[in-house]
Amino acid sequence: MAEKPFTLAVPDADLEFLHKKLEFTRLPDELDDAKWDYGVPLDDINRLVAKWKDGFDWRASEAAINVIPQFTRDIEVDGHGTLNIHYVHQKSKLENAIPLLFVHGWPGHFMEVAKLLPLLTVVAPDQPSFHVVALSFPGFGFSEAPKKKGFAMTQYAEVGHKLMLALGYKEYVTQGGDWGHVVTKTIVQTYGGKHAKAWHSNCVNNTGPPSLKSTPWLYLKYLVTPFSEDDRKGFERSAWFQMKGTGYFQEQSTYPQTLGYSLADSPVGLLAWIYEKLVTWTDNYPWTDDEVLTWISLYWFSRPGPAASVRIYYEVVAASDFTRPQWISVPIGFSYFPKELMIAPKLWGRALGNVVFESDHKSGGHFAAHEKPRELAKDLRKMFGIGGPAFGVVSGKSGYTVA
Secondary structure, eight states: OOOEEOOOOOOHHHHHHHHHHHHTOOOOOOOTTOTTTTSSOHHHHHHHHHHHHHTOOHHHHHHHHTTSOEEEEEEEETTTEEEEEEEEEEOOSSTTOEEEEEEOOTTOOGGGGTTTHHHHHOOBTTBOOEEEEEEOOTTSTTSOOOOSSOOOHHHHHHHHHHHHHHTTOSSEEEEEOTHHHHHHHHHHHHHBTTTEEEEEESOOOSOOOOOTTTOHHHHHHHHHOOOOHHHHHHHHHHHHHHHHSOHHHHHHTTOHHHHHHHHHHOHHHHHHHHHHHHHHTSSSOOOOHHHHHHHHHHHHTOSSOGGGGGHHHHHHHHHTOSOOOOOEEEEEEEEEOTBOSSOOOHHHHHTTEEEEEEEEOSSOBSOHHHHOHHHHHHHHHHHHSTTSTTTTOSTTOOSSSOO
């Protein structure tokens, strides 16, 4: 269980191999005026491949990543043996800062937390400070991948929880989006009350309307409350995603190994597969080529290789634990961004449990921590700060110098 400092250092041979693969790229043709109707435009890929091959400085990106304190430690997972887990652990200078577990999704990674770190760990008299932990999922980034079938939500939640305990955080709060939403929800359902004291999510989806059996008071309200304009916009966004954006989910949840050969062997295939999501899942975010190539390179150079990351879809769907109807009693906070992939009415989200905080934003999409870090950090401060609905949920950890 010993913690070991981690420094990212991709071998020169791996960089040379990537450049050789890029040299032999064969790209498809494209229909006239196809633009984004058929997928990633050829012009975008031509530009990105040319830069990745001859103009992208991975070592500069690597140095920037290594500024963030990273570690690894072995964590035993019931039924799956011991896995070596990679994580970020940025402590506040304030001893009684609030321990917060940040959990990424796919095609995200541990560096989604990067912009949040200086915002959440700062010590100031008028806002709470946090000790921030961000793990790389098993099979992602620089964590070891599971070796056996059946590594689903229960196991991902177990890793996150055991990591916090190993770091000495017997009580903590969580934040997540995408798969991070589902994993952190599972954490509070499994370890809530005693350990996981509150849950914040920026991805309120995979939930239906309130039911008469589980939340009769919300069900009755649902029957008599008309949908708002925001609700209708959310349904439109969700319908677009269901029609145009779920092909990746069907493939990754049914035959991930078949797709994995392309992701593992072709850097350009990996680039196009993920770049599509970076663009279409965000709200006109101004991606730079360096940003995109750093993001994709983290998958290409990942410890288990990029194919391992997509197996989470198969395992969670096979285990039928994608959604769990259990009522969540710990305080819940939701941040709503208009270009999230699927957007449910607030009343539906409230059926999940003890919702004490909600915040609407005028812009932003699926990767909120990367797109809108200030807005997300502000929401967390409001939820856990003095006067907030989840202030003081972690025993002896107010997040303030005096409170």
